[in-house]
Amino acid sequence: MVKNKDNLISLQILCVFLIPxxxxxxxxxxxxxxxxxxxxxxxxxxxxxxxxxxKFFNFKExxxxxxxxxxxxxxxxxxxxxxxxxxNLRFTFYLLLLITILSTENLNFxxxxxxxxxxxxxxxxxxxxxxxxxxxxxxYDYWKIGFNKNEWLFAPGRMNxxxxxxxNAFGGLIACLTIYSASSLENIKKYLIIFIxxxxxxxxxxxxxxxxxxxxxxxxxxxxxxxxxLFVSVIALxxxxxxxxxxxxxxxxxxxxxxxxxxxxxxxxxxxxxxxIADNLIGYGxxxxxxxxxxxxxxxxxxxxxxxTGPHNSFLFxxxxxxxxxxxxxxxxxxxxxxxFFSKFSNNLINSKYLFLGSFVALSFTGDFIQNHSISxxxxxxxxxxLREEEHAK
Numbered sequence: 001m002v003k004n005k006d007n008l009i010s011l012q013i014l015c016v017f018l019i020p021x022x023x024x025x026x027x028x029x030x031x032x033x034x035x036x037x038x039x040x041x042x043x044x045x046x047x048x049x050x051x052x053x054x055k056f057f058n059f060k061e062x063x064x065x066x067x068x069x070x071x072x073x074x075x076x077x078x079x080x081x082x083x084x085x086x087x088n089l090r091f092t093f094y095l096l097l098l099i100t101i102l103s104t105e106n107l108n109f110x111x112x113x114x115x116x117x118x119x120x121x122x123x124x125x126x127x128x129x130x131x132x133x134x135x136x137x138x139x140y141d142y143w144k145i146g147f148n149k150n151e152w153l154f155a156p157g158r159m160n161x162x163x164x165x166x167x168n169a170f171g172g173l174i175a176c177l178t179i180y181s182a183s184s185l186e187n188i189k190k191y192l193i194i195f196i197x198x199x200x201x202x203x204x205x206x207x208x209x210x211x212x213x214x215x216x217x218x219x220x221x222x223x224x225x226x227x228x229x230l231f232v233s234v235i236a237l238x239x240x241x242x243x244x245x246x247x248x249x250x251x252x253x254x255x256x257x258x259x260x261x262x263x264x265x266x267x268x269x270x271x272x273x274x275x276x277i278a279d280n281l282i283g284y285g286x287x288x289x290x291x292x293x294x295x296x297x298x299x300x301x302x303x304x305x306x307x308x309t310g311p312h313n314s315f316l317f318x319x320x321x322x323x324x325x326x327x328x329x330x331x332x333x334x335x336x337x338x339x340x341f342f343s344k345f346s347n348n349l350i351n352s353k354y355l356f357l358g359s360f361v362a363l364s365f366t367g368d369f370i371q372n373h374s375i376s377x378x379x380x381x382x383x384x385x386x387l388r389e390e391e392h393a394k
Contacts, residue, residue, distance in 0.1 A: 171206025
């Protein structure tokens with residue numbers, strides 16, 4: 001019976017790892033394919049609650065996240081007139097995940113989940129890039145799952161994964177997973193992860209992801225004096241040079257990607273500076289604004305020919321969506337994890353969990369990563385794991 005209960009816990013958390021592997025495909029008007037692992041997570045949570053494998057305890061651990069959920073729900077009701085919307089459902093999902101993680105005695109199986117996901121995504125990226133295969137376009141009708149052909153002179157195309165958000169999100173996902181897996185392994189598997197992780201991330205041609213991955217790996221490998229790992233990294237980077245590594249960072253006339261992000265973030269900062277204090281405290285509310293290059297406006301003001309996005313900076317996104325009150329309450333979720341990190345700074349500096357979290361935060365300054373719940377779900381999972389370790393150490 002105990003074994004069956006443990007299996008239900010592992011199955012529930014397995015659903016979390018299925019989220020970034022599930023494409024956004026329409027099943028019906030009210031159901032998407034990527035809703036299935038979320039629905040299964042709720043089902044297994046209910047079963048684990050019924051079997052008393054999950055218990056509510058130490059409510060102060062849930063308070064920061066619960067307060068944020070209450071605020072965005074209240075704000076959305078005031079602005080948009082409804083109590084249930086996508087973000088409070090997603091953060092309620094995270095609250096149940098936090099309760100599950102804090103209740104679980106043994107999470108050793110998670111390392112294998114991270115490793116398998118890293119290997120699968122990296123191999124998928126390398127193989128589908130070389131063979132130029134894609135699996136069709138998802139419901140967002142923009143990026144293909146797999147190879148996306150383009151007009152660059154230095155590369156025939158770039159890779160996208162199953163998650164939402166396109167190649168930059170896919171690159172960031174592989175980068176953070178590679179950093180986590182490579183830093184948590186101590187055997188020869190580590191060098192295979194480094195090699196395929198660098199190549200898999202590179203074929204997304206996400207500049208920020210490539211930089212964060214390489215700099216983080218160099219930091220860890222130099223800190224640990226792992227010269228074999230450094231050699232493997234150099235070999236992998238040498239291969240990427242033949243596929244346009246240097247051109248990707250220098251041929252800005254062809255991509256204009258950096259300029260786009262500068263204009264989006266300038267428009268966001270300008271909008272914040274020009275609004276009243278009251279408006280900045282509350283924000284626009286979810287789904288009420290969009291940005292196209294240097295134009296920030298109501299989402300309804302854009303024509304159907306353009307594709308409004310966020311500001312490509314998760315923290316500016318939080319301010320625009322939920323105001324400075326929302327940003328403060330969101331940051332409050334991380335106060336205790338930060339205290340834990342700095343309490344054992346020298347050890348945590350190269351801890352695989354904190355390397356993932358730090359890399360994800362760094363990438364969130366260049367993209368809407370925190371708002372992309374198909375990948376941020378792993379960020380919150382590792383954040384809650386760090387809290388659990390502290391609780392179980394008491």
